[in-house]
Structures are given as C-alpha cells and as structure tokens.
Amino acid sequence: MTELFAERALLADGWARDVLITWDEGGHITGLRPGADPGRAPRAPGPILPGMTNLHGHAFQRAMAGRAETRGPSHAGEDSFWTWRETMYDLALALQPEDARIIARHLAIECLKRGYTALCEFHYLHHDTDGHAYADPAEMSLATVGGLRESGIAVTHLPVLYARGGFGEAPLGDRQRRFHTTPETILEIVRRTAARHGTDPLVRVGLAPHSLRAAPVEMIAEAVDGLDDIDDAAPIHIHVAEQEKEVADCLATHGARPVSWLLDRVAVDGRWCLVHATHLDGSETRALAARGAVAGLCPTTEANLGDGLFPLLPYREAGGAIGIGSDSHVSRDPARELALLEYGIRLTERRRNRATDMDTPSVGGTLWRAAAAGGAQAAGADAGAIALGRRADLIALDGAHPDITERDGDAILDGWIFAADETPVDSVWVAGRWVVGEGRHALEGEAATAYRRCLARLFAAA
Incomplete structure (x- = not known):
C-alpha cells in the first residue's frame, strides 16, 4: 500500500475532507490532495490522525x-x-x-x-x-x-x-x-x-x-x-x-x-x-x-x-x-x-x-x-x-464508534480523549506499513501467549 483515501484527515494546517494521501517506498508522504476522487485507493474506516x-x-x-x-x-x-x-x-x-x-x-x-x-x-x-x-x-x-x-x-x-x-x-x-x-x-x-x-x-x-x-x-x-x-x-x-x-x-x-x-x-x-x-x-x-x-x-x-x-x-x-x-x-x-x-x-x-x-x-x-x-x-x-516529507505514521479511527460518530473536526478528538472507554483506533500505519487493521495486530495472539508464559516464570514464587 502506498496510498490511502480518507473522508476526513487532520493535516498539518487543519482538518480536510476527501484527502488522498500517497507515500514513497521509504514511507514518507509525497502527496496530499484534499477534495480528491478516491479512485482505487483503499478507504480509511474513519478519520485519519497523525500517529x-x-x-x-x-x-x-x-x-x-x-x-x-x-x-x-x-x-x-x-x-x-x-x-x-x-x-x-x-x-x-x-x-x-x-x-x-x-x-x-x-x-x-x-x-x-x-x-x-x-x-x-x-x-x-x-x-x-x-x-x-x-x-x-x-x-x-x-x-x-x-x-x-x-x-x-x-x-x-x-x-x-x-x-x-x-x-x-x-x-x-x-x-x-x-x-x-x-x-x-x-x-x-x-x-x-x-x-x-x-x-x-x-x-x-x-x-x-x-x-x-x-x-x-x-x-x-x-x-x-x-x-x-x-x-x-x-x-x-x-x-x-x-x-x-x-x-x-x-x-x-x-x-x-x-x-x-x-x-x-x-x-x-x-x-x-x-x-x-x-x-x-x-x-x-x-x-x-x-x-x-x-x-x-x-x-x-x-x-x-x-x-x-x-x-x-x-x-x-x-x-x-x-x-x-x-x-x-x-x-x-x-x-x-x-x-x-x-x-x-x-x-x-x-x-x-x-x-x-x-x-x-x-x-x-x-x-x-x-x-x-x-x-x-x-x-x-x-x-x-500529516505533511509532505513527513513519515507516514497514521492512525485511522473507527468512524462508527459511538464516541466518534456524528462529530467533526476537533470534536472527534474530544470524543476519543474524554468519552471513549474503549479505544476507537481501527488501523495504524508506521512509515506507510499497515500494522494494525480492524483493531487487531497480526502478532498479538502469539505475543500475548509468550508474555503470559514469561510472567509465569518471573512471578512463580510471588
């Protein structure tokens, strides 16, 4: 993936609608086009924020x-x-x-x-x-x-x-x-x-x-x-x-x-x-x-x-x-x-x-x-x-989350920070690489199992 379409995105100069974000192979943003047609670009599930x-x-x-x-x-x-x-x-x-x-x-x-x-x-x-x-x-x-x-x-x-x-x-x-x-x-x-x-x-x-x-x-x-x-x-x-x-x-x-x-x-x-x-x-x-x-x-x-x-x-x-x-x-x-x-x-x-x-x-x-x-x-x-030349570290919120839906602009952040008990984060990209999707990480099950076993060793005598 080297592009992403977001209906709403918090850019360096403020919120924008219908934004096509593109990045290069090194994961740095090369294009930001508000008011764009999505074309074949993947669609974000909700508002996009800088990581x-x-x-x-x-x-x-x-x-x-x-x-x-x-x-x-x-x-x-x-x-x-x-x-x-x-x-x-x-x-x-x-x-x-x-x-x-x-x-x-x-x-x-x-x-x-x-x-x-x-x-x-x-x-x-x-x-x-x-x-x-x-x-x-x-x-x-x-x-x-x-x-x-x-x-x-x-x-x-x-x-x-x-x-x-x-x-x-x-x-x-x-x-x-x-x-x-x-x-x-x-x-x-x-x-x-x-x-x-x-x-x-x-x-x-x-x-x-x-x-x-x-x-x-x-x-x-x-x-x-x-x-x-x-x-x-x-x-x-x-x-x-x-x-x-x-x-x-x-x-x-x-x-x-x-x-x-x-x-x-x-x-x-x-x-x-x-x-x-x-x-x-x-x-x-x-x-x-x-x-x-x-x-x-x-x-x-x-x-x-x-x-x-x-x-x-x-x-x-x-x-x-x-x-x-x-x-x-x-x-x-x-x-x-x-x-x-x-x-x-x-x-x-x-x-x-x-x-x-x-x-x-x-x-x-x-x-x-x-x-x-x-x-x-x-x-x-x-x-x-989210600006040209910056690393494409992006997070997408779940637009249907009850504390995000029917909000716009900074009210989205207010809803997340001051109302949401469960995280509304749906997807995460680091340097343009998709590492979390639909709230899940590919390694989370394996990592959690290893972590529990590690704790069992460390605290067995506690």
Missing part, C-alpha cells in the same frame, strides 16, 4: 504494572516512589534477555493498537543479574529493541548513563548492579546498538543520562561529547525534578534546584527531552521553555507514583514544547495520558477546558497536536504531523 510518539518508557516495567499497589508492611503508610522502586528492583534483578524481548514486543503491540506509532525506550538494564557485563555489552539493549521492532513500531533507543546512587559521590547500591555505566561504557552500547540496526530507518539511537542524582553534570558533558562524535543530532533524554526529595537533595548538595543546575551547566537545546520535570519554579519553567527542549510528561505514571503535577499552563504560555509517555506502562493509551493531563489542572484550579489556546479552543485538538509534534521532536523523527 503519536510515546516519548518515554522502560519496557520491562510493563511486567510489574499493577503489582505495586499494596502497602508494604514496613512502609507505615508512607508508600512513595522510593518504596515503589524496591518492587521495580525485584523485577529488574530477575529478567533475562529473552524476557526483555518478549515483554517489549507485547508492550509495543499494545501501544500500536491504541494509537502510538513510535516509542522511546529509556533503557538502563544493561548487565547480567550478577552485575557483570555480558560478552556483548549491548545484549539487553539489542533484545529490547529487537522485541519492539518485531511489532512494527518505530523506536528511539536511549541507553542510560547510570553511575551514582545519589547526589555527590554516593555509590550505586547492590540492587542497582545491573545499571552501572560510565561515559565510556554507555557510548560503547550506543555504538553497538546503532551498528546492529544501521540499516533500519525506523531505529534511532540516542543517549539518556538517568538523572542528576545518577549522573553528575561532568559525566553528562563527557557522554554528550562522545555522542556528538557518533551522531550530533541524536536525541538526549534525562529524568529531572520528578520528586520533591530529588529537589531537596540537589539544593542540599549544589545549592540549586535540578533544572536550574542542569540548564546553567549543560547546553540543553531542542535535542533534549526533560522527562517529568514535575517540580519547577517560575524561572525554571520559563527557562526550560526558552531552550526549545521537550518536557516529557507521563501523567498516568506520575499519578501512580504520587509525583505531583507539571506546571503545564505557564509552561505552554512561555512557548514550551510537550510530549507524552507511558513510563512504567500502567496505561498504554495516549488518550488516557492526555485526559489526565487536562484533568490534573481542572482538579487543581476547579475550572474546565484549561489546556487550550485562541487558535484551537478544543482541549483534545490542542493536546493531540502539541504532543504529536513534541513527541516526534523528542524521538528525533520526521513525524508528528
């Missing part, structure tokens, strides 16, 4: 979704991100490369079926279970990327620099033994992963300093310099200011808040994605927006972990770019992320319809356009909009 990038995730954590929702006996009612992390370590210390591949494939299929067409994998599970490097130091990266790509999803792989157990010179704990890297070793993983997937146009490899508590700015600068020698446009992601404790520790160690400390010492620009950035003051909010970086927001995980709320409205007013991710994968649905992003503001301000602007008064329309564009930027991909 969404899931800009932040740790694929292996899909296996623990819903398994950290019981208060631990030693937590005395004080469960937090820091206690959740212990459950994550239990899983991280049990996984084998084949487990990582199976979990990643199943996750990617779930994401595709809900409208994600690309995924950024923030990957810090590097070594064997005893903490020693594999014969190929990129073993876990290659297993994870392989599983993701089996699904057909586009991948931006971000091997993680993880050198410290906290601010200052705190060493990694024993339960973090699979994570340890230096600038030199993480760049070797980047090189090996890029070399293995060098002929695949749907794999991009970047770098992710885990956080300021795990990677001092001097190490970050060294790693970024090395990355520039490999690919000076490669994406760079970092966790920052997710937790109040992180902010307090940074202030105690450096006398500055995390985002200020980072921006003052590192040349953060449009290549960067600052994930979470939950706890910003006003000056940090404006400074981050001015750098052109993307704020990577993961509302369902941030709610699940009790992180807090990102200052979306002042950040957007300052011109800041956003994208969304599923992080720990307690949800794999972009509509749910966007709804929660808006609902957090409504609950705080006790007002409605907040994440809009004068040009697009629809909340759903505003958020989908912003997150699709910001996600593509964070992935380092020529996607995020």
Whole structure:
C-alpha cells in the first residue's frame, strides 16, 4: 500500500475532507490532495490522525504494572516512589534477555493498537543479574529493541548513563548492579546498538543520562561529547525534578534546584527531552521553555507514583514544547495520558477546558497536536504531523464508534480523549506499513501467549 483515501484527515494546517494521501517506498508522504476522487485507493474506516510518539518508557516495567499497589508492611503508610522502586528492583534483578524481548514486543503491540506509532525506550538494564557485563555489552539493549521492532513500531533507543546512587559521590547500591555505566561504557552500547540496526530507518539511537542524582553534570558533558562524535543530532533524554526529595537533595548538595543546575551547566537545546520535570519554579519553567527542549510528561505514571503535577499552563504560555509517555506502562493509551493531563489542572484550579489556546479552543485538538509534534521532536523523527516529507505514521479511527460518530473536526478528538472507554483506533500505519487493521495486530495472539508464559516464570514464587 502506498496510498490511502480518507473522508476526513487532520493535516498539518487543519482538518480536510476527501484527502488522498500517497507515500514513497521509504514511507514518507509525497502527496496530499484534499477534495480528491478516491479512485482505487483503499478507504480509511474513519478519520485519519497523525500517529503519536510515546516519548518515554522502560519496557520491562510493563511486567510489574499493577503489582505495586499494596502497602508494604514496613512502609507505615508512607508508600512513595522510593518504596515503589524496591518492587521495580525485584523485577529488574530477575529478567533475562529473552524476557526483555518478549515483554517489549507485547508492550509495543499494545501501544500500536491504541494509537502510538513510535516509542522511546529509556533503557538502563544493561548487565547480567550478577552485575557483570555480558560478552556483548549491548545484549539487553539489542533484545529490547529487537522485541519492539518485531511489532512494527518505530523506536528511539536511549541507553542510560547510570553511575551514582545519589547526589555527590554516593555509590550505586547492590540492587542497582545491573545499571552501572560510565561515559565510556554507555557510548560503547550506543555504538553497538546503532551498528546492529544501521540499516533500519525506523531505529534511532540516542543517549539518556538517568538523572542528576545518577549522573553528575561532568559525566553528562563527557557522554554528550562522545555522542556528538557518533551522531550530533541524536536525541538526549534525562529524568529531572520528578520528586520533591530529588529537589531537596540537589539544593542540599549544589545549592540549586535540578533544572536550574542542569540548564546553567549543560547546553540543553531542542535535542533534549526533560522527562517529568514535575517540580519547577517560575524561572525554571520559563527557562526550560526558552531552550526549545521537550518536557516529557507521563501523567498516568506520575499519578501512580504520587509525583505531583507539571506546571503545564505557564509552561505552554512561555512557548514550551510537550510530549507524552507511558513510563512504567500502567496505561498504554495516549488518550488516557492526555485526559489526565487536562484533568490534573481542572482538579487543581476547579475550572474546565484549561489546556487550550485562541487558535484551537478544543482541549483534545490542542493536546493531540502539541504532543504529536513534541513527541516526534523528542524521538528525533520526521513525524508528528500529516505533511509532505513527513513519515507516514497514521492512525485511522473507527468512524462508527459511538464516541466518534456524528462529530467533526476537533470534536472527534474530544470524543476519543474524554468519552471513549474503549479505544476507537481501527488501523495504524508506521512509515506507510499497515500494522494494525480492524483493531487487531497480526502478532498479538502469539505475543500475548509468550508474555503470559514469561510472567509465569518471573512471578512463580510471588
């Protein structure tokens, strides 16, 4: 298939009717003809939208979704991100490369079926279970990327620099033994992963300093310099200011808040994605927006972990770019992320319809356009909009779905994001390749069976 006819399509310059979309063998859009005759082109089952990038995730954590929702006996009612992390370590210390591949494939299929067409994998599970490097130091990266790509999803792989157990010179704990890297070793993983997937146009490899508590700015600068020698446009992601404790520790160690400390010492620009950035003051909010970086927001995980709320409205007013991710994968649905992003503001301000602007008064329309564009930027991909030269990452909704039918324009997105309990996504194309049709993926049965068997092995003693 190299063409598609849609009665309604959200193009880069707005909604259009009777659109004939064509693309080349590389999956890039070569033609957009509103008001066209369909001819023999396949017809979309409903409205066509640009696919969404899931800009932040740790694929292996899909296996623990819903398994950290019981208060631990030693937590005395004080469960937090820091206690959740212990459950994550239990899983991280049990996984084998084949487990990582199976979990990643199943996750990617779930994401595709809900409208994600690309995924950024923030990957810090590097070594064997005893903490020693594999014969190929990129073993876990290659297993994870392989599983993701089996699904057909586009991948931006971000091997993680993880050198410290906290601010200052705190060493990694024993339960973090699979994570340890230096600038030199993480760049070797980047090189090996890029070399293995060098002929695949749907794999991009970047770098992710885990956080300021795990990677001092001097190490970050060294790693970024090395990355520039490999690919000076490669994406760079970092966790920052997710937790109040992180902010307090940074202030105690450096006398500055995390985002200020980072921006003052590192040349953060449009290549960067600052994930979470939950706890910003006003000056940090404006400074981050001015750098052109993307704020990577993961509302369902941030709610699940009790992180807090990102200052979306002042950040957007300052011109800041956003994208969304599923992080720990307690949800794999972009509509749910966007709804929660808006609902957090409504609950705080006790007002409605907040994440809009004068040009697009629809909340759903505003958020989908912003997150699709910001996600593509964070992935380092020529996607995020239906426009000439962009990758043909497309999703088609079911025009007969009860929350889509009898709606037009941005009201379609409002219906999906704020009303649909079941996804209305019918079909998905990644770089022009049809990977989901009638709500089904060709590998979903096989992948789900393998995933269930994987869970049985991992949690047999639980």
